[in-house]
Amino acid sequence: MSDSTVLPEAPFRTPLELREAPSGRVVDSAVDPLFVDRWSPRSFLPGPVPRELLATLFEAARWAPSSNNEQPWLYVYATDAWDRARFLEALAPGNRAWAEHAPALVFLFARRTTTDGRPYRTYAFDAGASWMSLALQARLLGLDTHPMGGFDPEKAYAATGVDPARYEAMIAIALGYRGPADALPVPLAGRERPSGRVPQATIAQEGCVAFTRAD
Amino acid sequence: MSDSTVLPEAPFRTPLELREAPSGRVVDSAVDPLFVDRWSPRSFLPGPVPRELLATLFEAARWAPSSNNEQPWLYVYATDAWDRARFLEALAPGNRAWAEHAPALVFLFARRTTTDGRPYRTYAFDAGASWMSLALQARLLGLDTHPMGGFDPEKAYAATGVDPARYEAMIAIALGYRGPADALPVPLAGRERPSGRVPQATIAQEGCVAFTRAD
Numbered sequence: 001m002s003d004s005t006v007l008p009e010a011p012f013r014t015p016l017e018l019r020e021a022p023s024g025r026v027v028d029s030a031v032d033p034l035f036v037d038r039w040s041p042r043s044f045l046p047g048p049v050p051r052e053l054l055a056t057l058f059e060a061a062r063w064a065p066s067s068n069n070e071q072p073w074l075y076v077y078a079t080d081a082w083d084r085a086r087f088l089e090a091l092a093p094g095n096r097a098w099a100e101h102a103p104a105l106v107f108l109f110a111r112r113t114t115t116d117g118r119p120y121r122t123y124a125f126d127a128g129a130s131w132m133s134l135a136l137q138a139r140l141l142g143l144d145t146h147p148m149g150g151f152d153p154e155k156a157y158a159a160t161g162v163d164p165a166r167y168e169a170m171i172a173i174a175l176g177y178r179g180p181a182d183a184l185p186v187p188l189a190g191r192e193r194p195s196g197r198v199p200q201a202t203i204a205q206e207g208c209v210a211f212t213r214a215d
Numbered sequence: 216m217s218d219s220t221v222l223p224e225a226p227f228r229t230p231l232e233l234r235e236a237p238s239g240r241v242v243d244s245a246v247d248p249l250f251v252d253r254w255s256p257r258s259f260l261p262g263p264v265p266r267e268l269l270a271t272l273f274e275a276a277r278w279a280p281s282s283n284n285e286q287p288w289l290y291v292y293a294t295d296a297w298d299r300a301r302f303l304e305a306l307a308p309g310n311r312a313w314a315e316h317a318p319a320l321v322f323l324f325a326r327r328t329t330t331d332g333r334p335y336r337t338y339a340f341d342a343g344a345s346w347m348s349l350a351l352q353a354r355l356l357g358l359d360t361h362p363m364g365g366f367d368p369e370k371a372y373a374a375t376g377v378d379p380a381r382y383e384a385m386i387a388i389a390l391g392y393r394g395p396a397d398a399l400p401v402p403l404a405g406r407e408r409p410s411g412r413v414p415q416a417t418i419a420q421e422g423c424v425a426f427t428r429a430d
Binding site: 029039040058064068074121122130133140159199200 | 225243245247253254269270273278280282283289290292295298325337338339340341343344345350352355357359364375377383411412413415419420421422424
Protein backbone atom coordinates (compact mmCIF):
# COMPACT_ATOMS: atom_id res chain seq x y z
CA MET A 1 0.00 0.00 0.00
CA SER A 2 1.18 3.48 -0.72
CA ASP A 3 0.76 6.69 1.15
CA SER A 4 -1.37 8.10 -1.62
CA THR A 5 -3.53 5.23 -2.78
CA VAL A 6 -6.47 6.66 -4.65
CA LEU A 7 -10.02 5.96 -3.56
CA PRO A 8 -11.77 3.86 -6.18
CA GLU A 9 -15.07 4.71 -7.79
CA ALA A 10 -17.94 5.31 -5.42
CA PRO A 11 -19.06 2.00 -3.96
CA PHE A 12 -22.42 1.85 -5.66
CA ARG A 13 -24.31 -1.35 -5.00
CA THR A 14 -27.66 -2.52 -6.21
CA PRO A 15 -30.08 -2.97 -3.34
CA LEU A 16 -31.50 -6.42 -3.08
CA GLU A 17 -35.16 -7.12 -3.57
CA LEU A 18 -35.63 -9.34 -0.63
CA ARG A 19 -38.63 -10.16 1.46
CA GLU A 20 -37.16 -12.56 3.96
CA ALA A 21 -33.61 -12.75 5.17
CA PRO A 22 -32.22 -16.02 6.58
CA SER A 23 -32.37 -14.29 9.94
CA GLY A 24 -36.14 -14.24 9.56
CA ARG A 25 -36.25 -10.49 9.12
CA VAL A 26 -38.82 -9.37 6.58
CA VAL A 27 -38.24 -6.14 4.70
CA ASP A 28 -40.81 -3.73 3.27
CA SER A 29 -38.60 -2.39 0.47
CA ALA A 30 -35.46 -3.36 -1.36
CA VAL A 31 -32.43 -2.50 0.75
CA ASP A 32 -28.74 -3.24 0.90
CA PRO A 33 -28.28 -6.40 2.99
CA LEU A 34 -25.67 -4.55 5.03
CA PHE A 35 -28.45 -2.87 7.02
CA VAL A 36 -30.67 -5.91 7.53
CA ASP A 37 -27.81 -8.25 8.22
CA ARG A 38 -26.68 -6.31 11.28
CA TRP A 39 -28.11 -7.39 14.62
CA SER A 40 -26.82 -7.56 18.18
CA PRO A 41 -25.68 -11.00 19.33
CA ARG A 42 -24.76 -11.91 22.88
CA SER A 43 -22.55 -14.85 21.99
CA PHE A 44 -19.03 -13.91 20.98
CA LEU A 45 -16.04 -16.07 20.14
CA PRO A 46 -13.15 -15.50 22.54
CA GLY A 47 -10.67 -14.75 19.75
CA PRO A 48 -9.30 -11.20 19.79
CA VAL A 49 -10.17 -8.52 17.28
CA PRO A 50 -6.96 -7.65 15.44
CA ARG A 51 -5.76 -4.16 16.32
CA GLU A 52 -5.78 -3.02 12.71
CA LEU A 53 -9.46 -3.92 12.47
CA LEU A 54 -10.23 -1.93 15.61
CA ALA A 55 -8.51 1.01 13.93
CA THR A 56 -10.68 0.48 10.85
CA LEU A 57 -13.82 0.61 12.99
CA PHE A 58 -12.81 3.86 14.66
CA GLU A 59 -11.80 5.28 11.29
CA ALA A 60 -15.32 4.68 9.97
CA ALA A 61 -16.75 6.27 13.13
CA ARG A 62 -14.42 9.23 12.65
CA TRP A 63 -15.90 10.27 9.29
CA ALA A 64 -19.52 10.59 10.41
CA PRO A 65 -21.12 13.99 9.87
CA SER A 66 -21.87 16.30 12.79
CA SER A 67 -23.23 19.75 13.37
CA ASN A 68 -20.56 22.25 12.28
CA ASN A 69 -18.19 19.28 12.10
CA GLU A 70 -17.97 19.25 15.91
CA GLN A 71 -17.17 15.50 16.03
CA PRO A 72 -18.44 15.10 19.59
CA TRP A 73 -17.67 11.36 19.83
CA LEU A 74 -15.05 9.84 22.09
CA TYR A 75 -14.44 6.09 22.13
CA VAL A 76 -12.55 4.43 24.97
CA TYR A 77 -11.94 0.72 24.47
CA ALA A 78 -10.69 -2.27 26.40
CA THR A 79 -8.99 -5.33 24.95
CA ASP A 80 -6.61 -6.59 27.64
CA ALA A 81 -7.77 -8.45 30.74
CA TRP A 82 -7.11 -5.56 33.08
CA ASP A 83 -9.06 -2.97 31.11
CA ARG A 84 -11.90 -5.36 30.32
CA ALA A 85 -12.36 -6.27 33.98
CA ARG A 86 -12.70 -2.59 34.83
CA PHE A 87 -15.14 -1.93 31.99
CA LEU A 88 -17.20 -5.03 32.83
CA GLU A 89 -17.58 -3.77 36.37
CA ALA A 90 -19.46 -0.75 34.98
CA LEU A 91 -21.99 -2.85 33.07
CA ALA A 92 -25.37 -3.86 34.43
CA PRO A 93 -25.13 -7.42 35.81
CA GLY A 94 -27.44 -8.73 33.09
CA ASN A 95 -25.09 -7.46 30.41
CA ARG A 96 -21.94 -8.43 32.30
CA ALA A 97 -23.03 -12.09 32.24
CA TRP A 98 -22.55 -12.41 28.49
CA ALA A 99 -20.36 -9.39 27.65
CA GLU A 100 -17.50 -10.82 29.71
CA HIS A 101 -16.85 -13.18 26.81
CA ALA A 102 -16.57 -10.42 24.20
CA PRO A 103 -12.93 -9.76 23.29
CA ALA A 104 -13.40 -5.99 23.13
CA LEU A 105 -15.53 -3.57 25.12
CA VAL A 106 -16.05 0.06 24.23
CA PHE A 107 -17.63 3.06 25.92
CA LEU A 108 -18.87 5.79 23.62
CA PHE A 109 -19.06 9.28 25.12
CA ALA A 110 -20.49 12.42 23.56
CA ARG A 111 -19.23 15.92 24.31
CA ARG A 112 -22.05 17.99 25.80
CA THR A 113 -21.00 21.36 24.38
CA THR A 114 -19.29 22.68 21.30
CA THR A 115 -15.50 22.88 21.37
CA ASP A 116 -15.82 26.53 22.32
CA GLY A 117 -18.23 25.77 25.14
CA ARG A 118 -21.57 26.75 23.61
CA PRO A 119 -24.75 24.63 23.93
CA TYR A 120 -24.76 21.79 21.43
CA ARG A 121 -28.28 20.59 20.70
CA THR A 122 -27.43 17.52 18.59
CA TYR A 123 -24.41 16.11 20.40
CA ALA A 124 -26.18 12.84 21.22
CA PHE A 125 -27.69 12.59 17.75
CA ASP A 126 -24.31 13.15 16.13
CA ALA A 127 -22.67 10.53 18.37
CA GLY A 128 -25.37 8.10 17.28
CA ALA A 129 -24.44 8.67 13.65
CA SER A 130 -20.82 7.88 14.44
CA TRP A 131 -21.79 4.70 16.31
CA MET A 132 -23.82 3.47 13.32
CA SER A 133 -20.84 3.91 11.03
CA LEU A 134 -18.76 1.83 13.43
CA ALA A 135 -21.41 -0.90 13.58
CA LEU A 136 -21.73 -1.09 9.79
CA GLN A 137 -17.99 -1.09 9.21
CA ALA A 138 -17.84 -3.95 11.71
CA ARG A 139 -20.32 -5.96 9.62
CA LEU A 140 -18.30 -5.28 6.49
CA LEU A 141 -15.37 -6.91 8.31
CA GLY A 142 -17.43 -9.85 9.53
CA LEU A 143 -17.47 -8.51 13.07
CA ASP A 144 -20.49 -7.96 15.28
CA THR A 145 -21.40 -5.34 17.84
CA HIS A 146 -23.91 -5.24 20.68
CA PRO A 147 -24.82 -1.78 22.01
CA MET A 148 -25.84 -1.53 25.66
CA GLY A 149 -27.66 1.19 27.53
CA GLY A 150 -27.47 -0.88 30.69
CA PHE A 151 -24.43 0.37 32.60
CA ASP A 152 -23.60 2.52 35.60
CA PRO A 153 -22.53 5.88 34.17
CA GLU A 154 -20.52 6.84 37.26
CA LYS A 155 -18.54 3.63 36.94
CA ALA A 156 -18.08 4.23 33.22
CA TYR A 157 -16.56 7.66 33.89
CA ALA A 158 -14.36 6.22 36.64
CA ALA A 159 -13.22 3.28 34.51
CA THR A 160 -12.23 5.48 31.58
CA GLY A 161 -11.13 8.72 33.21
CA VAL A 162 -13.64 10.69 31.15
CA ASP A 163 -14.98 13.90 32.70
CA PRO A 164 -18.76 13.62 33.18
CA ALA A 165 -19.10 17.40 33.24
CA ARG A 166 -17.93 17.55 29.65
CA TYR A 167 -19.02 14.19 28.24
CA GLU A 168 -22.11 12.01 28.49
CA ALA A 169 -21.61 8.23 28.50
CA MET A 170 -23.97 7.21 25.69
CA ILE A 171 -23.60 3.45 25.25
CA ALA A 172 -21.31 0.55 25.96
CA ILE A 173 -20.48 -1.74 23.04
CA ALA A 174 -19.46 -5.40 23.07
CA LEU A 175 -17.47 -6.27 19.99
CA GLY A 176 -16.05 -9.38 18.40
CA TYR A 177 -16.80 -12.32 16.15
CA ARG A 178 -20.24 -13.81 16.64
CA GLY A 179 -20.34 -17.14 18.48
CA PRO A 180 -22.88 -19.96 18.51
CA ALA A 181 -26.17 -19.39 20.34
CA ASP A 182 -25.72 -22.60 22.33
CA ALA A 183 -22.64 -21.17 24.00
CA LEU A 184 -25.02 -18.97 25.98
CA PRO A 185 -26.96 -19.92 29.11
CA VAL A 186 -30.42 -21.22 28.19
CA PRO A 187 -32.50 -18.09 28.78
CA LEU A 188 -30.13 -15.97 26.69
CA ALA A 189 -29.72 -18.59 23.96
CA GLY A 190 -33.45 -18.33 23.28
CA ARG A 191 -33.11 -14.59 22.67
CA GLU A 192 -30.17 -14.96 20.26
CA ARG A 193 -31.99 -13.81 17.14
CA PRO A 194 -32.58 -10.58 15.21
CA SER A 195 -35.45 -8.35 16.28
CA GLY A 196 -38.21 -7.04 14.00
CA ARG A 197 -39.25 -3.50 13.21
CA VAL A 198 -42.49 -1.55 12.89
CA PRO A 199 -43.65 -1.16 9.27
CA GLN A 200 -41.83 1.37 7.12
CA ALA A 201 -45.10 3.25 6.58
CA THR A 202 -45.12 4.00 10.30
CA ILE A 203 -41.75 5.70 10.32
CA ALA A 204 -41.66 7.42 6.91
CA GLN A 205 -44.56 9.48 5.62
CA GLU A 206 -44.93 12.00 2.82
CA GLY A 207 -45.88 15.63 3.26
CA CYS A 208 -47.64 15.54 6.58
CA VAL A 209 -47.66 12.94 9.30
CA ALA A 210 -50.90 10.93 9.24
CA PHE A 211 -50.30 8.67 12.20
CA THR A 212 -47.57 7.65 14.60
CA ARG A 213 -46.86 4.53 16.62
CA ALA A 214 -48.77 5.65 19.66
CA ASP A 215 -51.89 6.72 17.74
CA MET B 216 -37.76 -11.25 -7.72
CA SER B 217 -39.71 -13.47 -5.43
CA ASP B 218 -41.44 -12.85 -2.15
CA SER B 219 -38.93 -15.04 -0.37
CA THR B 220 -35.63 -14.21 -1.98
CA VAL B 221 -32.90 -15.33 0.34
CA LEU B 222 -30.39 -12.86 1.66
CA PRO B 223 -26.97 -13.62 0.24
CA GLU B 224 -23.86 -14.17 2.29
CA ALA B 225 -22.94 -11.36 4.62
CA PRO B 226 -21.60 -8.46 2.57
CA PHE B 227 -18.01 -8.69 3.72
CA ARG B 228 -15.71 -6.25 2.00
CA THR B 229 -12.03 -5.68 2.39
CA PRO B 230 -11.29 -2.21 3.70
CA LEU B 231 -9.07 -0.20 1.48
CA GLU B 232 -5.67 0.92 2.53
CA LEU B 233 -5.96 4.46 1.44
CA ARG B 234 -4.24 7.59 2.52
CA GLU B 235 -5.81 10.15 0.25
CA ALA B 236 -9.21 10.06 -1.35
CA PRO B 237 -9.90 12.00 -4.57
CA SER B 238 -11.94 14.31 -2.39
CA GLY B 239 -8.72 15.29 -0.64
CA ARG B 240 -9.69 13.51 2.55
CA VAL B 241 -6.78 11.80 4.26
CA VAL B 242 -7.45 8.74 6.41
CA ASP B 243 -5.51 7.50 9.42
CA SER B 244 -6.41 3.81 8.97
CA ALA B 245 -7.74 1.53 6.29
CA VAL B 246 -11.49 1.98 5.99
CA ASP B 247 -14.27 1.10 3.60
CA PRO B 248 -14.58 3.95 1.08
CA LEU B 249 -18.30 4.08 1.81
CA PHE B 250 -17.59 6.11 4.95
CA VAL B 251 -14.99 8.47 3.51
CA ASP B 252 -16.83 8.97 0.26
CA ARG B 253 -19.88 10.48 1.97
CA TRP B 254 -19.95 14.23 2.37
CA SER B 255 -22.63 16.90 2.29
CA PRO B 256 -22.90 18.80 -0.98
CA ARG B 257 -25.05 21.88 -1.52
CA SER B 258 -25.38 21.49 -5.28
CA PHE B 259 -28.07 19.03 -6.35
CA LEU B 260 -29.34 18.13 -9.80
CA PRO B 261 -33.02 18.96 -10.24
CA GLY B 262 -33.95 15.43 -11.32
CA PRO B 263 -36.28 13.64 -8.93
CA VAL B 264 -35.31 10.75 -6.69
CA PRO B 265 -37.32 7.72 -7.85
CA ARG B 266 -39.90 6.74 -5.26
CA GLU B 267 -38.55 3.21 -4.96
CA LEU B 268 -35.15 4.62 -4.03
CA LEU B 269 -36.72 6.81 -1.35
CA ALA B 270 -38.31 3.65 0.03
CA THR B 271 -34.90 1.97 0.02
CA LEU B 272 -33.44 4.83 2.04
CA PHE B 273 -36.18 4.65 4.67
CA GLU B 274 -35.86 0.88 4.76
CA ALA B 275 -32.18 1.19 5.67
CA ALA B 276 -33.10 3.77 8.32
CA ARG B 277 -35.77 1.42 9.66
CA TRP B 278 -33.32 -1.35 10.61
CA ALA B 279 -31.07 0.74 12.84
CA PRO B 280 -30.67 -0.49 16.41
CA SER B 281 -32.26 1.39 19.31
CA SER B 282 -32.64 1.02 23.04
CA ASN B 283 -35.11 -1.80 23.68
CA ASN B 284 -35.91 -1.62 19.96
CA GLU B 285 -37.92 1.57 20.55
CA GLN B 286 -37.33 2.84 16.99
CA PRO B 287 -37.88 6.49 17.94
CA TRP B 288 -37.31 7.86 14.42
CA LEU B 289 -39.99 9.49 12.28
CA TYR B 290 -39.20 10.75 8.78
CA VAL B 291 -41.52 13.17 6.99
CA TYR B 292 -40.51 13.97 3.45
CA ALA B 293 -41.40 16.33 0.63
CA THR B 294 -41.01 15.68 -3.07
CA ASP B 295 -43.79 17.66 -4.78
CA ALA B 296 -43.70 21.42 -5.22
CA TRP B 297 -46.35 22.10 -2.60
CA ASP B 298 -44.71 20.08 0.16
CA ARG B 299 -41.23 21.29 -0.68
CA ALA B 300 -42.30 24.93 -0.53
CA ARG B 301 -43.72 24.36 2.95
CA PHE B 302 -40.61 22.51 4.14
CA LEU B 303 -38.29 25.15 2.64
CA GLU B 304 -40.11 27.82 4.57
CA ALA B 305 -38.98 26.11 7.79
CA LEU B 306 -35.27 26.17 6.85
CA ALA B 307 -32.86 28.88 7.88
CA PRO B 308 -32.47 31.35 4.98
CA GLY B 309 -28.85 30.33 4.43
CA ASN B 310 -29.92 26.74 3.87
CA ARG B 311 -33.02 27.64 1.90
CA ALA B 312 -30.86 29.37 -0.71
CA TRP B 313 -29.33 26.11 -1.95
CA ALA B 314 -31.74 23.49 -0.57
CA GLU B 315 -34.54 24.81 -2.77
CA HIS B 316 -32.87 23.00 -5.67
CA ALA B 317 -32.81 19.62 -3.93
CA PRO B 318 -35.53 17.32 -5.28
CA ALA B 319 -36.38 15.91 -1.86
CA LEU B 320 -36.43 17.41 1.61
CA VAL B 321 -36.85 15.43 4.80
CA PHE B 322 -37.41 16.26 8.46
CA LEU B 323 -36.24 13.67 10.94
CA PHE B 324 -38.02 13.66 14.30
CA ALA B 325 -37.21 11.62 17.39
CA ARG B 326 -39.77 10.48 19.94
CA ARG B 327 -38.95 11.95 23.35
CA THR B 328 -40.28 9.07 25.43
CA THR B 329 -40.62 5.32 25.17
CA THR B 330 -43.79 4.01 23.53
CA ASP B 331 -45.24 3.52 27.00
CA GLY B 332 -44.39 7.06 28.05
CA ARG B 333 -41.30 6.52 30.18
CA PRO B 334 -38.16 8.70 29.97
CA TYR B 335 -35.97 7.67 27.05
CA ARG B 336 -32.36 8.71 27.58
CA THR B 337 -30.98 7.80 24.15
CA TYR B 338 -33.80 8.85 21.82
CA ALA B 339 -31.64 11.43 20.04
CA PHE B 340 -28.67 9.08 19.89
CA ASP B 341 -30.80 6.30 18.42
CA ALA B 342 -32.30 8.66 15.84
CA GLY B 343 -28.76 9.59 14.84
CA ALA B 344 -27.96 5.94 14.17
CA SER B 345 -31.00 5.68 11.92
CA TRP B 346 -30.00 8.84 10.03
CA MET B 347 -26.51 7.45 9.38
CA SER B 348 -27.98 4.30 7.88
CA LEU B 349 -30.08 6.44 5.55
CA ALA B 350 -27.08 8.53 4.52
CA LEU B 351 -24.93 5.48 3.79
CA GLN B 352 -27.67 3.68 1.88
CA ALA B 353 -28.01 6.88 -0.16
CA ARG B 354 -24.33 6.72 -1.09
CA LEU B 355 -24.67 3.07 -2.09
CA LEU B 356 -27.35 4.25 -4.54
CA GLY B 357 -25.26 7.14 -5.85
CA LEU B 358 -27.39 9.66 -3.99
CA ASP B 359 -26.22 12.38 -1.64
CA THR B 360 -27.59 13.88 1.52
CA HIS B 361 -26.97 17.12 3.37
CA PRO B 362 -28.08 17.24 7.02
CA MET B 363 -29.09 20.63 8.40
CA GLY B 364 -29.45 21.81 11.97
CA GLY B 365 -30.41 25.27 10.73
CA PHE B 366 -34.20 25.37 10.70
CA ASP B 367 -37.06 26.82 12.72
CA PRO B 368 -38.40 23.93 14.80
CA GLU B 369 -41.84 25.53 15.25
CA LYS B 370 -42.16 25.80 11.48
CA ALA B 371 -40.95 22.21 11.07
CA TYR B 372 -43.68 20.94 13.39
CA ALA B 373 -46.28 23.10 11.63
CA ALA B 374 -45.17 22.01 8.16
CA THR B 375 -45.32 18.31 9.02
CA GLY B 376 -48.10 18.08 11.57
CA VAL B 377 -45.77 16.42 14.07
CA ASP B 378 -46.55 16.99 17.75
CA PRO B 379 -43.63 18.80 19.43
CA ALA B 380 -44.69 17.51 22.84
CA ARG B 381 -43.96 13.98 21.70
CA TYR B 382 -41.24 14.43 19.08
CA GLU B 383 -38.13 16.56 18.76
CA ALA B 384 -37.21 17.86 15.30
CA MET B 385 -33.62 16.65 15.01
CA ILE B 386 -32.40 17.61 11.53
CA ALA B 387 -33.60 18.54 8.08
CA ILE B 388 -32.08 16.63 5.16
CA ALA B 389 -31.66 17.72 1.55
CA LEU B 390 -31.50 14.72 -0.74
CA GLY B 391 -30.80 14.07 -4.40
CA TYR B 392 -28.10 13.54 -6.99
CA ARG B 393 -25.06 15.71 -6.51
CA GLY B 394 -24.71 18.60 -8.98
CA PRO B 395 -21.70 20.59 -10.16
CA ALA B 396 -20.12 23.08 -7.76
CA ASP B 397 -20.33 25.85 -10.33
CA ALA B 398 -24.12 25.67 -10.25
CA LEU B 399 -23.89 27.35 -6.84
CA PRO B 400 -23.49 31.07 -6.13
CA VAL B 401 -19.82 31.97 -5.76
CA PRO B 402 -19.50 31.98 -1.96
CA LEU B 403 -21.14 28.55 -1.70
CA ALA B 404 -19.26 27.09 -4.67
CA GLY B 405 -16.02 27.70 -2.78
CA ARG B 406 -17.30 25.62 0.15
CA GLU B 407 -18.37 22.68 -2.04
CA ARG B 408 -15.80 20.19 -0.79
CA PRO B 409 -15.52 17.52 1.90
CA SER B 410 -14.50 18.55 5.40
CA GLY B 411 -11.63 17.04 7.39
CA ARG B 412 -11.62 15.37 10.79
CA VAL B 413 -9.53 15.46 13.95
CA PRO B 414 -6.98 12.61 14.16
CA GLN B 415 -8.29 9.17 15.04
CA ALA B 416 -6.03 9.12 18.11
CA THR B 417 -8.07 12.02 19.47
CA ILE B 418 -11.39 10.21 19.31
CA ALA B 419 -10.42 6.61 20.09
CA GLN B 420 -8.16 5.71 23.01
CA GLU B 421 -7.40 2.47 24.79
CA GLY B 422 -8.08 1.79 28.45
CA CYS B 423 -8.24 5.28 29.87
CA VAL B 424 -8.61 8.61 28.17
CA ALA B 425 -5.30 10.43 28.00
CA PHE B 426 -6.40 13.66 26.34
CA THR B 427 -9.41 15.15 24.61
CA ARG B 428 -9.89 17.84 22.01
CA ALA B 429 -10.17 20.68 24.45
CA ASP B 430 -7.11 19.67 26.49
